[in-house]
Amino acid sequence: xxTPPATTTELLDSIQQVELTSQVIMKIxxxxxxxxxxxxxxxxNGVLLGLIxxxxxxxxxxxCFPLMNSDTDEGMEINREYMLEMERSLRQVNIxxxxxxxxxxxxxNTHCDRxxxxxxxxxxxxxxxxxxxxxxxxxTKLGNLSVRAxxxxxxxxxxxxxxxxxxxxxxxxxxxxxxxxxxxIPVIVKNSSMTNVLLCELDQQQDNTSFYTLxxxxxxxxxxxxxxxxxxxxxxxxxxxxxxxxxx
Amino acid sequence: SSGxxxxxxxxxxxxxxxxxxxxxxxxxxxxxxxxxxxxxxxYERRHDNNKRVIGTLLGRYDKGVVIVTESFAVPHQETExxxxxxxxxxxxxxxxxxxxxxxxxxxxxxxxxxxxxxxSSLIHAFYKCQCPxxxxxxxxxxxxxxxxxxxxxxxxxxxxxxxxxxxIFTPVQYSIHGAEAEQVSLKFFQQLRGxxxxxxxxDQENIITSCDEMISQINVVMGHVKKVLSGEVPADKELGRQxxxxxxxxxxxxxxxxxxxxxxxxxxxxxxxxxxxLTRQQLAVSARLNQIL
Numbered sequence: 001x002x003t004p005p006a007t008t009t010e011l012l013d014s015i016q017q018v019e020l021t022s023q024v025i026m027k028i029x030x031x032x033x034x035x036x037x038x039x040x041x042x043x044x045n046g047v048l049l050g051l052i053x054x055x056x057x058x059x060x061x062x063x064c065f066p067l068m069n070s071d072t073d074e075g076m077e078i079n080r081e082y083m084l085e086m087e088r089s090l091r092q093v094n095i096x097x098x099x100x101x102x103x104x105x106x107x108x109n110t111h112c113d114r115x116x117x118x119x120x121x122x123x124x125x126x127x128x129x130x131x132x133x134x135x136x137x138x139x140t141k142l143g144n145l146s147v148r149a150x151x152x153x154x155x156x157x158x159x160x161x162x163x164x165x166x167x168x169x170x171x172x173x174x175x176x177x178x179x180x181x182x183x184x185i186p187v188i189v190k191n192s193s194m195t196n197v198l199l200c201e202l203d204q205q206q207d208n209t210s211f212y213t214l215x216x217x218x219x220x221x222x223x224x225x226x227x228x229x230x231x232x233x234x235x236x237x238x239x240x241x242x243x244x245x246x247x248x
Numbered sequence: 249s250s251g252x253x254x255x256x257x258x259x260x261x262x263x264x265x266x267x268x269x270x271x272x273x274x275x276x277x278x279x280x281x282x283x284x285x286x287x288x289x290x291y292e293r294r295h296d297n298n299k300r301v302i303g304t305l306l307g308r309y310d311k312g313v314v315i316v317t318e319s320f321a322v323p324h325q326e327t328e329x330x331x332x333x334x335x336x337x338x339x340x341x342x343x344x345x346x347x348x349x350x351x352x353x354x355x356x357x358x359x360x361x362x363x364x365x366x367x368s369s370l371i372h373a374f375y376k377c378q379c380p381x382x383x384x385x386x387x388x389x390x391x392x393x394x395x396x397x398x399x400x401x402x403x404x405x406x407x408x409x410x411x412x413x414x415x416i417f418t419p420v421q422y423s424i425h426g427a428e429a430e431q432v433s434l435k436f437f438q439q440l441r442g443x444x445x446x447x448x449x450x451d452q453e454n455i456i457t458s459c460d461e462m463i464s465q466i467n468v469v470m471g472h473v474k475k476v477l478s479g480e481v482p483a484d485k486e487l488g489r490q491x492x493x494x495x496x497x498x499x500x501x502x503x504x505x506x507x508x509x510x511x512x513x514x515x516x517x518x519x520x521x522x523x524x525x526l527t528r529q530q531l532a533v534s535a536r537l538n539q540i541l
Contacts, residue, residue, distance in 0.1 A: 019444075022437045023285040029429040030282045030317065034349065063289075068348050082344060089341055092334070093321040094293040140429045143454045145436045145447040172539055188444045191437065194288050194389065199437055201396045202281060205424055206434075214455070217516075224520065231527065 015129045016057040018149040018187045022195055024048070024064050025147060031066045032105045032137045043069055044105040047083060049096050052129050059129050059185075063095050064103060099123075101149075103133040108222055112182075120152050120182075121160050131185060142215055149185040156181050272381045275312040277400045277422040281430055283319045283358070284387065284398070290321040291360045291389045298326065300363075302371060304338055304378075305356040305385060306345055314355050314383050320345065322357075324371075331367040335374055342378065356383030361390055362397060364417050372403055372415070384417065398422065469494075 028046070035042035050061040065086055067079050087097045101123055104111055111134060123130035136146035152160065155174050159166060166176075191199070283305065294301045302324050307316040320341055324333035342354050357375045359368065368384065375382035381402055388397040400422040403415035426434065436447060469491060475481040 021289070022433070023282075023289050025433050025437075026282040026285050026430060027318075029433050030280065030427070031349075033427040033429045034317070034352075066348055082348065085340075085344060089337065092323045092337065093290065094295065095321075137429060140432050142451075143432055143435075143458065144451055145433055147447050168538070177535065186446055188446050189437070189440060190444045191440060192288075192292060194292055195285065197391070197396055198284055198288050199434075199440075201398075202284070202424060202434065203438055206431075215451075217513075220517075220520065227524065227527070234531075 014057065015052075015059045015131065015151075015185060017059070018131055018133075018185050019058050019060045019190050020133075020147070020187060021062055022189060022191050022199075024061050025145070025189065027064050027066075028103055028133070028135050028147070029137075029140065032135060035105075036137055041107040041110075042105065045069075046103050047086075047099055048101040048103055048131070048133060049090070049098060050100045051096050051098060052100070059100055059131060061100060061133075063090070100127065100129065101131040101133060103135060105135050105137055108138065108219075108226055109136075110226060117152075117160075120150070121157070124152055124157060125161075133187075138219070147187055149187050150182045151185060153180050153183040272309060273312050274309075274314055274381050274383065274402050274420060276314070277383055277385075277420055278313060278315045279385070279398075279400075279422055279424050280307075280315075280317045281424060281426045281434055283316050283385075284424070286319045286321075287358055287360060287385075287387055288389065298324075300326065300359055300361040302333065302357060302359045304342055304354055304375075305358055305383060306342070306349070306352045307355045308351055308353065309355060309379075309381075314381075316355060316383070316385070317352060318345070318349065319358060326367060331370060333371060333374070338374075339378070354378040354382075356385065358385040358387065360387055362386050362388045362392065362399065364401070368417070369403075369415060372417075376403075383420065385422075398424075 031046060032042070032044045035044045044066070046064055046066040048061045049063040049065075050059065052059055067082070068075060083099075087099075090097045102119065104116070104119075116132070120130075120132050123132070131149045131151050134148050134150060136148075139146040155176055159170055159174060159176065163170065171177075287301075287303070290301045290303060301321060303319050303321040305316045306318040306320070307314060309315075322333055322338045322341075324331070326332075346353055354375070356379070357371060359371075364384075364386065372382060372384060384401045384403075386399045386401070388395070400420045401417040402420050404418050405413065406416040407413035436445075439445070472481070472487075473491065476483050
């Protein structure tokens with residue numbers, strides 16, 4: 001376990017950019033596409049491996065591997081053993097074995113729930129520079145590669161450490177809203193020279209496919225349904241608060 | 249060097265390798281681009297004293313076509329006199345990957361460099377007991393001919409029964425084809441061209457480039473049609489039929505109906521935008537009120 005940061009600004013400045021290689025992106029898209037064939041909203045997640053470049057405040061992600069879907073304790077135990085096994089094995093083939101975060105797929109941005117918050121905190125606690133990479137398969141299918149990196153903002157991290165269940169007073173005093181709960185880190189994609197050669201080679205061999213489908217109205221409908229669901233939840237919470245205040 | 253490699257009888261003391269007798273026919277290999285990226289990365293990270301790297305190919309077999317979707321590296325050493333690979337590692341990681349990725353099993357192995365020698369046939373014999381017809385993929389990372397050539401082979405038995413028997417590496421047709429999402433990523437990487445870039449999630453740029461491409465393609469077709477009409481180019485029936493199919497695919501509506509459709513769609517979008525803006529303002533106001541109370 002690394003020592004906690006002395007000041008909260010240290011967490012803020014430690015990583016300013018995430019560098020991915022194209023191999024990592026291809027592996028993530030391959031894994032998500034594989035699972036998407038079975039269900040529309042597969043909770044796909046996996047581990048990112050790489051190294052930290054402290055001089056340039058850059059987190060380089062060089063490899064990744066997928067994890068199984070585990071909602072049960074038994075599943076999580078299997079995943080833990082699997083991660084240890086992979087770590088040992090990857091060391092033998094000279095692949096960076098340090099975990100620097102995790103990746104997750106999203107469906108119309110519904111990934112932002114309690115589980116996600118807990119996972120990001122767990123990874124950040126172990127390593128200050130961990131990031132969560134969110135990959136949007138629907139947007140990518142339409143022609144726009146969508147990979148974004150997030151971490152908890154320093155205030156959110158500090159508050160979570162003190163009390164896992166945020167209370168309203170704590171949120172108000174620190175002016176923590178949904179806007180500054182997560183902090184996005186810019187992502188750049190960088191390739192080695194040999195990968196560039198491979199890309200040129202692939203360019204010659206493949207036909208250039210174009211992506212002409214636009215997001216149809218079903219995309220809009222689903223987004224509206226999710227928005228209505230969110231509003232329903234807020235309504236229910238408001239009613240609960242009102243009833244509680246009335247009974248006081 | 250020729251592609252014929254007779255499988256020499258195993259030296260005493262080596263692990264006896266059983267080959268499955270039933271070989272499935274393989275007509276074609278479809279390689280997903282992920283695998284090639286993995287191999288190049290593996291080659292870049294090799295130990296300094298290794299001239300080539302090997303690893304296992306994972307995928308599935310579907311009616312004569314082997315679809316290779318993933319791969320992983322296997323530690324191995326190769327000198328002038330002998331070759332050794334960590335077979336236990338290959339089997340262990342193969343089992344792990346099978347557990348995590350459903351419907352993916354060992355379908356072959358890869359090596360960097362175009363040389364196929366007797367070491368290749370030894371390694372191929374090991375993979376023969378993992379799957380009935382292993383595919384051998386070679387990718388020329390040394391780039392002997394100024395190109396990164398990719399070759400796929402399978403082995404077929406050759407020789408006289410009860411006499412000298414062996415296997416010959418025969419080439420198999422391959423194509424590089426990925427899923428839609430992989431192709432999108434590839435297109436993005438090719439725009440990089442040696443520089444660093446952020447993936448932009450702005451739909452507008454994508455629409456603009458797609459429209460430009462479509463306009464240029466329509467111009468090409470129109471140019472061809474004009475040439476045929478003026479007699480410069482002889483008419484081709486097949487091409488003519490295909491162009492007619494494209495033209496007939498456009499729905500036959502008059503401009504008023506299309507304008508009405510566009511407008512109503514636009515109105516839907518504006519209504520949604522207004523409602524979401526209203527919701528956001530409501531949330532901001534309630535947050536302020538909560539701070540006061």
